[in-house]
Amino acid sequence: MTELELTAPPAPVPCPDCRASAAAAHHGFRHGCKGCTAGMRSRSQEFALARRADRRTGAGEALRDQYRVLLEITGITHDEALAAWRVDAINRAEA
Numbered sequence: 001m002t003e004l005e006l007t008a009p010p011a012p013v014p015c016p017d018c019r020a021s022a023a024a025a026h027h028g029f030r031h032g033c034k035g036c037t038a039g040m041r042s043r044s045q046e047f048a049l050a051r052r053a054d055r056r057t058g059a060g061e062a063l064r065d066q067y068r069v070l071l072e073i074t075g076i077t078h079d080e081a082l083a084a085w086r087v088d089a090i091n092r093a094e095a
Contacts, residue, residue, distance in 0.1 A: 014035050015033045015036065016030075017030045017033065017036055018035040018039065021036075021087075021089060022088065023089055025089055025090045034076065035084060037074050037075070037076055038080040039085075039088060040074075041074055041084070042082065042084040042085035042088060043088070043090070044070065046063065046066050046067040047067060047081060049063045049067075050063050050064045050066075
């Protein structure tokens with residue numbers, strides 16, 4: 001093991017609702033679970049609109065600001081929400 005591996009915090013263990021959401025379309029979320037919080041945020045209208053906002057023209061900047069506020073309130077990052085969106089089976093069902 002490297003020194004980095006010895007000092008790195010352990011990866012969080014997904015809760016049963018996180019695992020169910022990754023496996024199939026699942027709509028249950030667990031209060032207090034950071035993965036579930038990220039999953040809820042990744043399914044929000046603000047997340048979808050912020051992802052589609054045009055960064056070149058500045059269109060949708062207010063939407064991104066609203067989304068940033070929601071991230072701050074819930075204590076997650078955009079990267080965490082994006083990771084949850086990528087593993088959420090409901091997105092594969094819609095594709």
